[in-house]
Amino acid sequence: xxxxxxxxxxxxxxxxxxxxxxxxxxxxxxxxxxxxxxxxxxxxxxxxxxxxxxxxxxxxxxxxxxxxxxxxxxxxxxxxxxxxxxxxxxxxxxxxxxxxxxxxxxxxxxxxxxxxxxxxxxxxxxxxxxxxxxxxxxxxxxxxxxxxxxxxxxxxxxxxxxxx
Amino acid sequence: xxxxxxxxxxxxxxxxxxxxxxxxxxxxxxxxxxxxxxxxxxxxxxxxxxxxxxxxxxxxxxxxxxxxxxxxxxxxxxxxxxxxxxxxxxxxxxxxxxxxxxxxxxxxxxxxxxxxxxxxxxxxxxxxxxxxxxxxxxxxxxxxxxxxxxxxxxxxxxxxxxxxxxxxxxxxxxxxxxxxxxxxxxxxxxxxxxxxxxxxxxxxxxxxxxxxxxxxxxxxxxxxxxxxxxxxxxxxxxxxxxxxxxxxxxxxxxxxxxxxxxxxxxxxxxxxxxxxxxxxxxxxxxxxxxxxxxxxxxxxx
Numbered sequence: 005x006x007x008x009x010x011x012x013x014x015x016x017x018x019x020x021x022x023x024x025x026x027x028x029x030x031x032x033x034x035x036x037x038x039x040x041x042x043x044x045x046x047x048x049x050x051x052x053x054x055x056x057x058x059x060x061x062x063x064x065x066x067x068x069x070x071x072x073x074x075x076x077x078x079x080x081x082x083x084x085x086x087x088x089x090x091x092x093x094x095x096x097x098x099x100x101x102x103x104x105x106x107x108x109x110x111x112x113x114x115x116x117x118x119x120x121x122x123x124x125x126x127x128x129x130x131x132x133x134x135x136x137x138x139x140x141x142x143x144x145x146x147x148x149x150x151x152x153x154x155x156x157x158x159x160x161x162x163x164x165x166x167x168x
Numbered sequence: 169x170x171x172x173x174x175x176x177x178x179x180x181x182x183x184x185x186x187x188x189x190x191x192x193x194x195x196x197x198x199x200x201x202x203x204x205x206x207x208x209x210x211x212x213x214x215x216x217x218x219x220x221x222x223x224x225x226x227x228x229x230x231x232x233x234x235x236x237x238x239x240x241x242x243x244x245x246x247x248x249x250x251x252x253x254x255x256x257x258x259x260x261x262x263x264x265x266x267x268x269x270x271x272x273x274x275x276x277x278x279x280x281x282x283x284x285x286x287x288x289x290x291x292x293x294x295x296x297x298x299x300x301x302x303x304x305x306x307x308x309x310x311x312x313x314x315x316x317x318x319x320x321x322x323x324x325x326x327x328x329x330x331x332x333x334x335x336x337x338x339x340x341x342x343x344x345x346x347x348x349x350x351x352x353x354x355x356x357x358x359x360x361x362x363x364x365x366x367x368x369x370x371x372x373x374x375x376x377x378x379x380x381x382x383x384x385x386x387x388x389x390x391x392x393x394x395x396x397x398x399x400x401x402x403x404x405x406x407x408x409x410x411x412x413x414x415x416x417x418x419x420x421x422x423x424x425x426x427x428x429x430x431x432x433x434x435x436x437x438x439x440x441x442x443x444x445x446x447x448x449x450x451x452x453x454x455x456x457x458x459x460x461x462x463x464x465x466x467x468x469x
Contacts, residue, residue, distance in 0.1 A: 024185040028198050034206045037213055037239050073208040097209060 020128045026051070033098055038076050040075040043103040046078060046095060055096025065103050076100055092158045174430045197317055204312055205235040219244065219311035219340055221270070221329040223318070226265055229272040230329055232311055244420070246273035246278055253421065254413040256406065258392045263328040263348060264368035264407050267293070268414060270332025274275040274417035278337055283309060284418075289337030293411065298334055308339040317452030323348035323365070331366065372400040 005033065012019065027053060038044065046061045055075050070077025075096045083093045116132040123130045190196035207216045215234035223228045229250035250261040254272070259265055286303040300308045311333075315326045327346050332431075334340060344350060349361030363421050364370060373406040375393070378386035387394065391446045399408060439447065 024183070026185060028188060028191075030188075030196070030200060031205060032220075032236070032237050034202065037211065039212070070210075071210045073210060076209060113374060 011058060014100050015048075015062075017046050018062055021050050025091060027097050036097070038068050038071060038097075038100070038102070038103060040071065044068055044076065044078055045101045045103045045119075046080065046099060047101055049098045052096060052098040055094070055099065056093045057093050057099060061093060061095075065105060070094070076154065194317070204314055216393060217309075217311040218314040218340075219333060220314045220316070220450075221266075221326045223261060223266075223288050223325060226261060228261055228269045228325075228402050229327065230269045230333075232273065233261075233278050233314075244273060244277040246270075246276060250421070251410065254275075256410045257396060258398065259368065259371060261325070262368065262371055263325050263365045264371070266325040266328030267332040267335075267366050268328035268410055269409070270334075271336045272332075272410060272414045272418055274333045274336025274338050275415060276420060277309065279418055281309065284337075286336035290335035291337055291415070293331075293363065293366050295347075295349065295357075295359035295361070297347075297357060297359075300334070300337055300339050308337070310339045313340055313342065319344055322346050322350050322352070322466075328365070329361075367404040371403065373401040375400040375403075 007013075025164070026100045029049065033049075043065060044067075045065050046057055046063070048056055048059070048062045061078075061080055066078040067074055069079045069092060072094070075094050077092055077094050079090050079092050081088050083089075111133075119130060119132055124161035169371060186192065188196070188198060191198060204218050205216060207214060217232050217234050220231045220233055229245070230247075231245040232243040234243065235241075235332070248265055248269050250272065251257075251268055253263060254268070256265060256268060274289070275284060280288055283306060286305060287300060287308060290298040291299065302308055313326075313330055315324075317325060320324055320326070322345070325347065325350070330340060330342060331347060334342070344357040347357055348364050348365040349358045350356070351358055375386065375390055378389065
């Protein structure tokens, strides 16, 4: 019999619920709100059959572009041939998690605003740009002992153990 | 003892998945809760209020709650044990008391939200199906009935609470099918019968039958009623006074005692790394000294 390429083919493991987490879905998934422009991770919940995205989108992250009664429109990048298309899919909220990819950026924004405000109050100019990690500073090697290594003369009898 | 094959092996426990805690306790029906809480995503953070009615053996709890990720938030609550403040001291879990609790809760929330002038509701309880009319300024407060795990038969007391709430002036989508006095054959609510239940008519009727047929049982069963001098004929008047008192002042009574400075702990506090290390050292010392003492005593013997 041929392999079969249905919509949910090869999803036996990725769509299955994790060990000892089967059955009822915790209600926080339904209580979260999503706004347009938020980043979300698409992670399929095999227990809910409605509004499932295609298996390609499992594990992708995208932006929210639409919010409906029970589902969210997510814009995900997909490489098709030699170009990347921005695909717009609609996914039910059970298959979506808020993404933390933009969290670091948001926190940095807040901190930078704070630093800039303080600097302005003090009257000094600061740069809030991130600097890449430079080369490590120089240091003296501690506790080094010198050991001179010389080759030993070739010993025929010992080296040919049991092979002669 | 004959060999008994072990039923639940270690493997069984390793694979066992526990249900949610409140399901294990048998208190929450998650299927119903899911449907009550789920808010349309395009309504974002608009709260969806539940009108919760729960009965214990001696009390009635009515709350208006909305859900949040850190836990449900209660807007207002009313209990049957508050009814003595309004003049009802006995029969705190019957249909009439349920009506009073519903009414109390709703008047309290409306007062809290400053909507009580707009929405008087049904001042004279007639037992007919009453739905709130939207006022000019604001739309009525909307909540969804949450009965919990109760079997919703016709005439159940939770619907007494519901009727009290409706007459108080909030919007709860409902049908009259389950009110006391709904006739299954004619598929119509008989408002007279419902009115009787709201004013404790069924209790009064039972009192009269007992007085005639079994006076001793009447004395024992309705002893609290007799102690307060409540006759079957006074029952209706008593409830009317309670309704009026509730409408006059529904505010909750502030507790007099101050909240405790520290929260009371219900579970043992988790030790830190250093504390656990110290505990281990102490235990080893104790064991060593005990072992040392045993060795000494053996040598002595």
